[in-house]
Amino acid sequence: MNAEEFVIKKFETNNPELVKSIEEWTDFSIRKNYDGIHIIINQNNVPNCPDENEYGVINEKGEKGNLLHWHLKKITANVVEYFSARGFKEIHTLYPKTEISPNGTFQNGNLIIAFYTKTK
Numbered sequence: 001m002n003a004e005e006f007v008i009k010k011f012e013t014n015n016p017e018l019v020k021s022i023e024e025w026t027d028f029s030i031r032k033n034y035d036g037i038h039i040i041i042n043q044n045n046v047p048n049c050p051d052e053n054e055y056g057v058i059n060e061k062g063e064k065g066n067l068l069h070w071h072l073k074k075i076t077a078n079v080v081e082y083f084s085a086r087g088f089k090e091i092h093t094l095y096p097k098t099e100i101s102p103n104g105t106f107q108n109g110n111l112i113i114a115f116y117t118k119t120k
Contacts, residue, residue, distance in 0.1 A: 007085035011078060018079070021045035028102035035115060036090075037083075040099050041076045042109025043068065076110040088114040 001009070012019050025039035032038075043049040050067035057063070058070040073095075080091050097111035 004085040004087075007081060011082040011085075015078075017047050018045060018075070022079070024102045034113075035119070036088075037112075037114045038099055039079070039112050039114075040097070040101065040107040040109040041072055041079060041112060042107060043072070044107060044109075046072060046075050072110055076112060079112055083112070083114040088116055090115040090118050 022037075022039060026037050029037045029039075043052070050071055052066070052068045054067045055064060056067050058065040058067065076093055076095075080093060083091050092111075092113045094111040094113075096108055098106050098108045099111055101107040
């Protein structure tokens with residue numbers, strides 16, 4: 001097993017609900033004829049999120065902050081790493097953004113756009 005396979009297997013094993021959401025957003029991105037996968041990361045597709053009004057220690061330095069914001073930022077970084085391991089060549093993250101979702105509602109959260117080829 002190489003490093004990419006390890007990252008993919010670890011992510012998919014530990015995040016089955018998020019993998020399902022990524023697949024839904026992928027299919028939606030294809031239907032919308034986007035050049036890459038567009039996915040919003042928020043409490044609607046990330047399980048076990050802290051309450052949005054919960055604050056606490058967010059890092060090893062003892063700094064305090066909004067736990068939901070920190071949790072979603074960490075999950076976003078994990079999804080970017082997963083997309084990179086899957087072979088995406090260019091990945092953009094935009095905080096916060098609103099995007100139409102696969103179920104037809106507007107979702108607000110961390111937007112990831114992943115491309116298989118370089119856009120420039």
